[in-house]
Amino acid sequence: MTALLRVASGPSVGCIVGALLLANGVPFGPAYIAGLVAWMAFWWVTEAVPIEVTALLPIIVIPFSGIYERNALGETCAPYADKNVFFFLGGFGLGLAIERTDLHRIGALYLLRIAGRNGANVIGAFMLATAMISMWVNNTATTMLMLPLAMSAIAIQSDRRFAAPLLIGIAFASSIGGMATLVGTAPNIFFTSFLAKEGKSIDFLAWVYVAGPVSAFLLVGAWIWLVYFLFPVRRFQVAIPEEWLDEFRGRRSLSRDQWITLAVFLSAAMTWILKEPILRIASASGWDSVHAVLQRVEDPWVAMAALVTLLLVPFSKPILAWKDVEGVPWGVLMLLGGGLSLAKAIEASSLDQRIASVAAHFAGLHPWIVLTLVVAIVIAISELASNLATATALIPILSEAGPAMGIDQISLLTAVVLASSCGFMLPVATPPNTLVYSQRKFPAGDMIRAGFVVNLLAILAIPIAVLQLRFLLGNIGP
Known part of the structure; x- marks a missing residue:
């Protein structure tokens, strides 16, 4: 064509x-x-x-x-100026600061120090470090941060079999880690924005309770499949670059900029995690003033407060300069806004209600069967379209279909959001896949074989987790 x-x-x-x-x-x-x-x-x-x-x-x-x-x-x-567009902007800013101060590298190096020289353990350490960073930093940025470390490790290995599982593992871990938190990837943020338009909200910790087990299962499953079955490297002894060892020996403590960035990052993360539990305590204890203030501390506010802080301190030379923020992928913010605008139009035109009436024909099927079919279809689409494009196209359409099919709206949309991040097979499915494939260290067939099994694991895990843990999502309301 x-x-x-x-x-x-x-x-x-x-x-x-x-x-x-x-x-x-x-x-x-x-x-x-x-x-x-x-x-x-x-x-x-x-x-x-x-x-x-x-x-x-x-x-x-x-x-x-x-x-x-x-x-x-x-x-x-x-909707292009929706508060959650700024949520994503603030998240990008945190990621930029982590990159600028090399905090990601320090964390990865310490993990490798713990992992030792066993091939399977080293790949596992890389995947764990990647997933942990991706929980808070954009998936593409995470992959770009980890690639230089991975290529340094690959360059000094005598056995070429080490490259494929390491690079594919990093790509998969970038997508898997982002699923675990509401700020980890764009579909999750779009989901919170969509719920806000519906007059609902989802607790940061409640999402982690449901998405975290899925993310952990897929991460461990992908690691086992890669290093024990598809590319057996458990007996492979990894050579660690000498400059890494020098860095281990020479590092005394974090620099001032690293301490500031770490403090801002941890403050934002702890606010996201603890805000809802503290709100419930304040409400139960009658602390009206505390409750009123915390209600205004919304997740996008936290992200933007963190970004502004990083643009201001230290006053002599801030962690981030405005030219750094100019490098934010503004196209992604427009994509998020476009999806929200389309979702608003679908609701305003009553198209969502008409779709729900068609979906009622599936009401007789068991919820697990319905969710499994939906997850499989979403994953198939996400192999061809970006995860955000998949989520923004499907969430508004399916928002009213859940109750008609015998599944509550939140459970169905949670499954859709998680599945949209599961394009593991094709090099073009996600930017992380494309980035690692562009290194030309393995054929496309290796990624297809690796991703096929991980996709199957996702089709199995997501419906089970959503149906078994959906009571944890019950803390949803205005």
Whole structure:
């Protein structure tokens, strides 16, 4: 398919979908928005144009839909400045500071010191370090931070078999680690934004309780599959670069900038984790003033407060300069805003209710079967589209379908969000996959074989975890 044909096929698909719905009695508003959904989904999956460009389509198309009676352009554009867009911006800032001060490298080096020279343990240490960083830093940035360390280790090994499991393990761990926290990856942040539009919220710790076990299971499962079955390296003795050993011996303590960055990072992380438990204690104890203040300390506020702090201190030479922030991937922020704008339009046009009525036909199936099918479909889509594009396309569509299928909304959307981060097979499925494959240290077939099994583990684990642990998500409300 030529580039021109791919570009033209997007609006063509949208027009066909909209026309078919109109012909079947669907009102103009929902039919128009359904056509836009089809158009954007086609461009996101085929990447006929950059996915960030696709995310700008709502601004151009939605004002003519008639779904907003007044200030149509303002209503369409407002989600691009949603508070959770700034949540992501603040998270990027924290990641930049960690990179600038080399905290990620220090953590990885200490893990390797503990792991020793056994091949399986070293790969496990790299994967654990990557996953831990990815819990707080963008998946792509995490992979870029870990790649230099990995390539240094690979360069001095005599056995070439070490490269494939190490690089693939880093890519997989970047995606898996990001699933575990609400700030770890863009689909999770989009999910919180979508819930906020519905008048609901999800507790940071509640998400960790549900997503954490899935993330841990997939991380351990991927490691075992890579180092014990697909690429047996458990008897391989790793040579550790001499400069790393020198760094171990020469390091006395953290620098001033590293201490400041670590303090800001830990303050943000502990606020995200402890805010809801403290809110409940304050409410139960009658501490009204404490409760009122903490209610205003929302997660995006914490992220932006951390970023502003890093831009200000130390006053003589701040950890981050504004030119560093200019390097933030603004396209991802536009993608997040575009998904929120589309979700708002789907709700305003009542398209979500029509989808829910169709989903009612699946009401007779067991919830586990329904969730397994949904997870498998989402993972298949995420192999071809980015995780954020997958989440932003599917969450608004499926938001009202859960109750109609006998599954509560939050459980279904949690499964969708987790599955959207599970594109493990194809080198083009995620930026981490693409980054490690671009090193040309293994054939694409190695990643496909590795990812196929990890995808199966995700299809098994996500429905079980969501159904068994969904009571932990019960702390959801206005």
